[in-house]
Amino acid sequence: MFTAAAILVGCGSKSSGAGTSSASASGSSTASSFPVTVTSASGKVTVKSRPQHIVSLSPTATEDLYAVGAGKQVVAVDSNSNYPAGAPVTSLSGVSPNVEAIVKYNPDLVVASQDSGGLVAGLRKLGVPVLIEPAATTVDGAYAQIDQIGQATGHTTQAAQTVAGMKSAIAATVKQAGARHANLSYYWELGANPYYSATSSTFVGQIASLFGLKNIADKADKASDGGYPQLSQEYILSAQPQLIFLTDNQSSDGAQSPAVVAARPGWSGIPAVKNKEIIALNDDVASRWGPRLPQLVAQISQAVEKAPSR
Numbered sequence: 001m002f003t004a005a006a007i008l009v010g011c012g013s014k015s016s017g018a019g020t021s022s023a024s025a026s027g028s029s030t031a032s033s034f035p036v037t038v039t040s041a042s043g044k045v046t047v048k049s050r051p052q053h054i055v056s057l058s059p060t061a062t063e064d065l066y067a068v069g070a071g072k073q074v075v076a077v078d079s080n081s082n083y084p085a086g087a088p089v090t091s092l093s094g095v096s097p098n099v100e101a102i103v104k105y106n107p108d109l110v111v112a113s114q115d116s117g118g119l120v121a122g123l124r125k126l127g128v129p130v131l132i133e134p135a136a137t138t139v140d141g142a143y144a145q146i147d148q149i150g151q152a153t154g155h156t157t158q159a160a161q162t163v164a165g166m167k168s169a170i171a172a173t174v175k176q177a178g179a180r181h182a183n184l185s186y187y188w189e190l191g192a193n194p195y196y197s198a199t200s201s202t203f204v205g206q207i208a209s210l211f212g213l214k215n216i217a218d219k220a221d222k223a224s225d226g227g228y229p230q231l232s233q234e235y236i237l238s239a240q241p242q243l244i245f246l247t248d249n250q251s252s253d254g255a256q257s258p259a260v261v262a263a264r265p266g267w268s269g270i271p272a273v274k275n276k277e278i279i280a281l282n283d284d285v286a287s288r289w290g291p292r293l294p295q296l297v298a299q300i301s302q303a304v305e306k307a308p309s310r
Contacts, residue, residue, distance in 0.1 A: 038148050042120045042132035050154040051109035055102055057094035058113035060288040061133055062087055064146050065111065067162045067291035070153040076105045083284060083292075099123060109152065135289065137203055142289045143167070162291055169294035174210050177301045182212030184307055186243035187236055187272070192256050195231045202227040203289055207297060208245075211304050216241050237266055243303055244272040245279050247286040279303045 037046045055076045056062040062081035065074055077087045078094045092101060094112050099122035102110060110123055110130045120130045131152055136142040143163045150159020188204060190196040197217035198204050205215055205227070216239035221229045244261060248254040258278035267273050281299055285292045 034154070036151055038131065038152050040131045040148065041134050042115055042130055045129045045131055045152070047109055047129050047152050049108070051107075051152070053105060053107050053109075054153065055092070055105050055107040055110045056081060056112075057092060057097055057102075057119075058111060058133065059083070059284070060135070060145075060290045061111040061113065061131075061149065063288060063290040063292065064133075064149045065153065067159075068146060068150040068153065068155040069158040070149070070155050073153060075107070076102075083288075099126075103128070111149065111152075135203070139170075139203075139206060139289075139293070142203075142293060146290065166291065166294055170210075170297045173294065173297050173301045177211055177304050179212060181304045181307055183214055184212075184242045184304065185214045185216055185239065186245060187216050187231075187239065187241040188245045189248055189256065189261075190228065191248050192254055195233065195236060196228060197231050199225075199227045199229065204247075204286065204296075207293075208300060210297070211300065213243070213304070233264075233266070237270065240269075240271055242271045242275070242307060243277045243279065244270070245281055245286075245300070245303070247281050247283050249280045250283045253283050275308055277303060277307050 034050055035046055035048045037044055039045070052073055053075045054065065054070060054073045056065055056074060057078045059078070059081045062074070062077045063083055065071060066084050066087065075088060076090045076092060078092045079089060080094065081087055081089060092098070094114070095116065097112065097117050097119045099119065102123070103126060107128055110128055112119060112130060112132055113134055115132050120132065123130050131149070133145045133149070136145055143166070146163050147156070147159050150156045186208060188198045188208070190198060199217045199221045200206070200209055200215045201221070208215065216236070217229055217231060220231055220235060221227065246256050246258070246261065248256045258276070258280055261267060261278050262273050272278055279299065281296065285296050
């Protein structure tokens, strides 16, 4: 069964984002000097020297590492890290990590989305620093994680440039869309049969809110849902969303396409279906909130600009 936990497998459990970071007394953080100490979800982590053998157990962290210029230092990534092309994909798992398998790559830094299977404790005994970077819950949290990974790998300047570029691109996209289509209602589909969605309180909900969109899942959310409620088909049909965003397109996620959605019994009367406003998002981009975030914002913007005004 689809659960809220499954939503975050590719990028970690929920968190407010990256922790704080600071250079040790031996140098300035802005100069990427070492040793450097950062505070991640696993607590304070000291990286004694510029890491040369980085292992990433998180698809989002992998994208962050390459974006900040640390790609040449990455020696292994987990089996789900399929971007960028050329990343050294292995059979390593971030969900069920095997410390013995990880140390075969002689890492001097490991980045993961969660501390499972005794990962941090096991590697700490061997003197290997581990950064735990859970799925960010805010856009600022995503930016903070990129900055933190840049600092821990010796790439603070490129990390800052990456974040600045993301902010600029997102701001320009939102400005271009304007407010003409504000208050459009939308349904964000994470899974079908049963139907799972994400509310405005989630990361993706906050992104949609940049355009003034109204989330149909908000009224159905309960505290126990954590922002990811299960919706009935009747609820979705009665809400009459004007936009439908699909993040379950890939075969491994359910293979839900605009054509499949349009053919669902009773769905032909939904405005989003009538106006062909069913948007098949890139599943990975929509669940890894790293350097490709501007692409997600741009795809949402295109749908918003195309939608009929109220």
